[in-house]
Amino acid sequence: MQQERAVNPYDRFPMVIVEHLIKRFGSFNALSDVNLTVARGEKIVLCGPSGSGKSTLIRCINHIEKHDYGRIVVDGVELTDRIRDINSVRCEVGMVFQSFNLFPHLSVVENCMLAPLKVRGLPQSEALDRAMALLRKVRIHDQAKKYPAQLSGGQQQRVAIARALCMQPKIMLFDEPTSALDPEMVKEVLETMVELANDGMTMVCVTHEMGFAREVADRVVFMDCGSIVEEGDPSTFFRAPNTERARVFLNQIVH
Amino acid sequence: MFGVLLEKTMDGQRYIDWLLSGLGWTLALAFFGWWIAFAIGVVVGIGRTVRSSFFGGLARLYVEIFRNIPVLVQMFLWYFVLPELLPSAMGDWIKQIPPPWGSFFPALWCLSLYTAARIAEQVRAGIEALPKGQPEAAAALGLSRYLTYRHIILPQALRLIVPSLTSEVMGIYKNTSVALTIGMMELTAQARQISDATFQTFTAFGAATLIYLTLALIAYQTMMLIDRAVRIPGTAPGREAVGLDIDDSILESPLPGNMEVVK
Numbered sequence: 001m002q003q004e005r006a007v008n009p010y011d012r013f014p015m016v017i018v019e020h021l022i023k024r025f026g027s028f029n030a031l032s033d034v035n036l037t038v039a040r041g042e043k044i045v046l047c048g049p050s051g052s053g054k055s056t057l058i059r060c061i062n063h064i065e066k067h068d069y070g071r072i073v074v075d076g077v078e079l080t081d082r083i084r085d086i087n088s089v090r091c092e093v094g095m096v097f098q099s100f101n102l103f104p105h106l107s108v109v110e111n112c113m114l115a116p117l118k119v120r121g122l123p124q125s126e127a128l129d130r131a132m133a134l135l136r137k138v139r140i141h142d143q144a145k146k147y148p149a150q151l152s153g154g155q156q157q158r159v160a161i162a163r164a165l166c167m168q169p170k171i172m173l174f175d176e177p178t179s180a181l182d183p184e185m186v187k188e189v190l191e192t193m194v195e196l197a198n199d200g201m202t203m204v205c206v207t208h209e210m211g212f213a214r215e216v217a218d219r220v221v222f223m224d225c226g227s228i229v230e231e232g233d234p235s236t237f238f239r240a241p242n243t244e245r246a247r248v249f250l251n252q253i254v255h
Numbered sequence: 256m257f258g259v260l261l262e263k264t265m266d267g268q269r270y271i272d273w274l275l276s277g278l279g280w281t282l283a284l285a286f287f288g289w290w291i292a293f294a295i296g297v298v299v300g301i302g303r304t305v306r307s308s309f310f311g312g313l314a315r316l317y318v319e320i321f322r323n324i325p326v327l328v329q330m331f332l333w334y335f336v337l338p339e340l341l342p343s344a345m346g347d348w349i350k351q352i353p354p355p356w357g358s359f360f361p362a363l364w365c366l367s368l369y370t371a372a373r374i375a376e377q378v379r380a381g382i383e384a385l386p387k388g389q390p391e392a393a394a395a396l397g398l399s400r401y402l403t404y405r406h407i408i409l410p411q412a413l414r415l416i417v418p419s420l421t422s423e424v425m426g427i428y429k430n431t432s433v434a435l436t437i438g439m440m441e442l443t444a445q446a447r448q449i450s451d452a453t454f455q456t457f458t459a460f461g462a463a464t465l466i467y468l469t470l471a472l473i474a475y476q477t478m479m480l481i482d483r484a485v486r487i488p489g490t491a492p493g494r495e496a497v498g499l500d501i502d503d504s505i506l507e508s509p510l511p512g513n514m515e516v517v518k
């Protein structure tokens with residue numbers, strides 16, 4: 001698959017381009033003039049205080065939130081209101097939520113098979129093989145027949161990651177994937193994410209896990225009040241942030 | 256006390272045969288009415304939750320009209336008024352439908368449409384009770400609106416509303432008694448007929464009451480069984496974990512047999 005990508009002419013273009021993005025809720029500007037480019041294979045960690053617009057930004061990238069002004073281009077396709085086939089874009093963009101959002105009435109393996117079967121049109125056997133392979137990858141294949149409510153939070157989140165990966169997305173978005181977890185389960189989810197990063201996946205992660213950011217992030221993007229205030233490589237950002245706002249924020253999450 | 260029910264009537268039957276025939280019509284109205292109501296109710300209930308203001312408005316209009324007019328009045332509207340409103344040829348044709356069908360179909364139609372409006376509101380409530388993350392996760396996976404309703408929203412919403420549907424099931428079979436006003440010889444009508452013929456009012460209506468109570472119990476137990484059968488594994492019994500599924504093929508075949516191989 002990596003080789004396939006190497007000959008793809010679109011490879012030269014970034015995975016995601018966000019230009020002058022503005023998102024309003026009523027009269028409130030949740031995002032004001034955000035610019036962000038995500039290169040293929042790049043891993044970005046997005047951080048910032050509560051309400052700074054991190055979730056809103058990544059939700060705009062798969063058009064779960066519709067932006068008001070500006071441009072978003074995902075894998076060469078611009079997201080507009082008139083976009084005919086938003087679902088084909090969403091197929092290429094995996095998303096993992098803070099609250100897992102597994103489908104409770106489907107077993108673990110069914111959660112993973114649903115979209116490949118119904119959206120990608122994969123044959124049953126292939127969808128099953130793929131689901132089992134990815135569940136194995138997140139080390140939860142022995143729970144495949146269980147239902148989400150029968151799993152721990154960490155297990156549920158790993159299933160959610162496998163479910164997203166079953167669509168073979170080109171980019172994965174994570175919205176605070178570990179903040180709803182008990183501390184002892186954070187590690188297993190972060191390990192899965194690190195492995196994914198090592199496989200070369202393009203990732204945008206909203207997280208305050210600094211260890212994770214140091215280990216995998218190519219770039220840390222710091223947001224406040226709906227704008228990107230600062231960005232840089234993780235070691236510089238965490239050691240010596242440029243802005244006062246980032247300094248205050250980092251002090252808060254350390255303590 | 257119920258001995259009179261075994262006595263012969265003028266037409267050579269026994270009174271209990273009258274009751275049983277009435278019970279048959281009551282069950283037929285309730286059973287077929289329920290399924291028609293359920294089908295319409297689910298569609299209208301979905302309509303109440305879609306973004307389109309046209310379909311939303313239409314669904315709302317339906318619910319408000321059929322839920323807020325008394326069943327008795329609706330019964331009269333379908334039976335007496337509708338044939339007059341239609342072109343005379345069609346109206347005359349309807350009036351000539353032989354009994355009991357001339358009463359049965361308007362009654363069935365009336366009960367179905369009324370109950371559908373009530374079910375629609377339950378369906379809407381069930382859909383709106385789902386966490387927002389469910390449709391969002393479905394959208395993030397690329398599922399269309401249709402696929403999301405079909406595979407994510409409806410299976411969960413319908414499970415959620417089984418307890419409240421139980422009272423709708425009981426509601427429709429109780430409301431079948433209104434059909435006597437348009438000449439349907441259902442259970443209550445037969446009880447009255449027996450009472451008129453034998454002057455044993457207490458016996459006639461006592462028997463009908465017992466039958467209605469038994470039906471209620473059966474309906475309740477059946478819904479409890481359905482509730483248990485469709486419960487999502489790992490969820491506790493109670494409000495948030497119950498349900499009915501119109502469609503048992505959520506995935507056409509949930510798990511192929513080769514699962515064990517993978518293990």
Ligand SMILES: Nc1ncnc2c1ncn2[C@@H]1O[C@H](COP(=O)(O)OP(=O)(O)OP(=O)(O)O)[C@@H](O)[C@H]1O
Nearest residue numbers: 025028029030048049050051052053054055056057
């Ligand atoms: N659906 C909505 N309607 C109205 N306001 C919203 C909505 N979603 C988000 N907001 C507002 O937009 C702002 C940004 O929200 P967002 O969820 O993106 O923040 P965040 O950075 O993800 O915060 P957190 O760390 O708490 O998750 C907040 O002030 C929030 O109140």
Ligand SMILES: [Mg+2]
Nearest residue numbers: 054055056175
């Ligand atoms: Mg957030």
